[in-house]
Amino acid sequence: MVSDAQSRLVVGLVGGSHLVNHAYFMLLPPIFGPLKADIGVTDAQLGIALGVVGVVVTALQLPFGSLSDSRSRTSVLAISLTFGAVGAILTATAQSFAWLLAASVVTGVGIAGHHPAHYPLIGAATTEDTRGRAYSVHGFTGALGFAAPPAVVATASTLGVDWRVAIGGIAVVGAVYGAGCLLAFDRYVDAAITHPTNERTRESDEPLPTRIRRELRTLLSSPPIVALTVLWFVTSMAGWGIKQYTATLLSSGYSLPEATANFAVSAMLVTGAVLIFAGGWLTDRYSPGPVLVGGYAALVAVAGLLALGTLPTLGALALVLVLSATVDGSRPARASLADSLSTADSAGKNFGLLTVGISGGAAVAPPVLAVVVERAGVEAAFWAVAAIGVVAIALTAGVLHLGEGGATETVQPGD
Structure with a gap:
């Protein structure tokens, strides 16, 4: 039996890793302007670089999941933290578009x-009556990770420090945390948590490609889970559109200084992180369906109003503050809905497919929206985000119908 102290340690270590990895995921958007000025890349090329990260993350989900289940969870964690830090260093030192693409590939391996x-580490270290709170911490720290790079870059800009120093600082902090995290797991966490059971290890005798194909066929045989995966895909697209272009919209559309716009984005992401807890409470009280529909309706309204470009500056800042929360606040509801559509022996595999939806959205949104911005302006990207919100409402209705009325089980917040 896992002690309370060890359980808290694992949740804390994993939460810190989540913050660091999400910071790596958010490295590029705050430095779009400096990258264009320093190495001469275009908006489309920046979108491609950010999309490459998502492609790599998507491609490696199932292979890393199989490695975690069959060999060692901490070996996957070590790969993640090491490659993420190296990718951040390569980003900080980028001198060309090709260099930036290479940095994106390495960063993507780390994030993947x-x-x-x-998730296996938290599952092994917690009990059924504490797991939901553990995943709330996990979701919260991940949201803080998204908020960190805009704040760091904005602070560096305010102090007259070069953006390369800011990104390099994130890399150094991430590398130091990674070393301490892995050392703590090695010294203080039982092997029963960090390694799979003997039964799972025996399953690893099946060739990896064969196992992945078999598991994928099983996952795709559930229409509600497939529909929910598409929902996670489109909401991931909306979330990345918000993260990628809110600062640009505030700078170009509302004439705010770049540093102020990045501070506003950080404040927006922190607000979204806090409201993850509110989303969990509302889901428990009212069920996932109303929370999802309400959140996506708010997304349509807020993104549409910002896209008009006619709001007073304070009004735009007020709406930006809650923009990310329209997506982030629904995370517990989406997780609860997935939980209710899963059996005890399929929840892990289902979440793996849903994660592919998340990372797939992260791969598709940046290049697609970059083209939209280049051809029609940043306001058009926010009209696209509002349209995605309409699609998300329709998909939610479809998932609830396929799942025969939706979910009522206990929420387990996650990404």
């Missing part, structure tokens, strides 16, 4: 490993 390691 964090969910396949995190």
